[in-house]
Amino acid sequence: MKSTSSEILDYHCRLESPTSLGRSGVSQIYQGHALQSEGYKILLKLFPQLKDKLFNEYDVRAYSMKTEARLMAEGVFVNQNLTEDVDWFGIDRFTFEIILRKELRLKFDDQIEWKCNTRVMGLIVDQSLNIVKGIKYRSKKNIDSSSFDMYGDFIIDCTGRNTSSPKWLKESFNLIVPTIQIHFGFGNVTFIGERFRTGDxxxxxxxxxxxxxxxxxxxxxxxxxxxxxxxxxxxxxLGTMTVFSINCVNSEYPPNDSYENLLEWAKENLDIEYYMILKHVKVYSQLIPYRRAIDDRKYVELLGKKWPQNYILLGDAMCTFNPLYGQGMTHAFRHARELGKIFGESCHKLKDISHIFNRRASVITEECWLASTANDWKTPTLKVIETNKNGDVKIYQRDSDSATTNYPQPRIPLMIRFMQWYSHWLLQCASKSGQLATDFIRVVTQQSNPLILMKPTTFFAVIHIALMNYLKDWGLFGGRSARNTF
Known part of the structure; x- marks a missing residue:
């Protein structure tokens, strides 16, 4: 907490594992993280003085997605010809967490009691009142130590993708949280390095x-x-310290045993321009693999009043996404902002707030969920696990072994099929329209509701370009092109 900017970075690059941070619950702390534009805006509204500190003390800054970025999706430059600028916040997760903890201490030091190096073991509940009265915790350093009790009027689980809340709610209230998990063989290798000129x-x-x-x-x-x-x-x-992330789905994992092997792999599996960038990098950290991410959504809103009155899941504890799209932190920020609005309205009874939050938060989650999972559903080795509120589990598998495992093939929801088709042609339109590209970027960075991509002018432009392509295919080949069939 007292380290200088350069000391923090040096410490970060040379740590052997995330557990040496005392943050063993965040094994992905080394990975590349993105705080999308809406999250950046929420952050600066919560901590107005933070911007100067970030830029002047920690040498981070916001980058222009209009002039300083080169982002592609399905072969289309999605940020070209933007009609307005959008910020990309450049910071690593390790530094970001330290800065935020320092700011919380400065702003709320007399209101916050920190329990460090501890682990929550379970809930203290009153089943008759359907409330969570508190939590039980113990020291991480002494696993044989007795547990302690902590009580609260309102309890928030923001422990992330490894939350134990479903287990605790089942044990304490016999409450089964409906979930869907989508396994798509995610993996990445991340490292920190300095970029040098490629000549391009x-x-x-x-x-x-x-x-x-x-x-x-x-x-x-x-x-x-x-x-x-x-x-x-x-x-x-080029004067920037950069996090590099080589990502994959379908379990096509990049190597992390040596940078030389990673370069050889990149030469065969990435476009030549990305290989050239990697070839001109001075590596400052280990090559850190991460392979555990899945799409995991808990449909807490479906439980209605059965849900405990004063207990909520926030951010990744409620829903985790494919980290390739960088939605997680901003999704959590939006949840936190919505919770603040509910308390700020000062017209709700405390016992009703968790149910109100679950409904409102699920709308935010749905936006991110559809945007993230539409692409994941196309993965050849997809596996889907569904659990309903009665505890019935259904597993679906899409690969060559599905016949031997007796798992049926997953059926793509109609909405997802439509989104896959629509997003393909939307990107083709965005490559020719600065306004549509801007709308697309605003949705991706969670600044705008996805419905703006369905407004009449955009919808008919997408239908038109798709129809023209179909007619062209029919004229040239006498039939539909297989790759564009809905």
């Missing part, structure tokens, strides 16, 4: 560079996201 001005002038996966045809993606400015006298350096 179009690459060297872009600070944020990335391309998404597009299964089943393209199961590998790439992202280079700056985390701080470097002061250097080396003219060949």
């Amino acid at each position: 001005l179009s690459l060297d002038s872009a600070t944020v560079i990335g391309t998404t996966v597009n299964p089943p045809h393209k199961n590998v993606g790439f992202l280079a996201s700056p985390i701080r400015i470097l002061k250097t006298i080396d003219d060949s350096s």
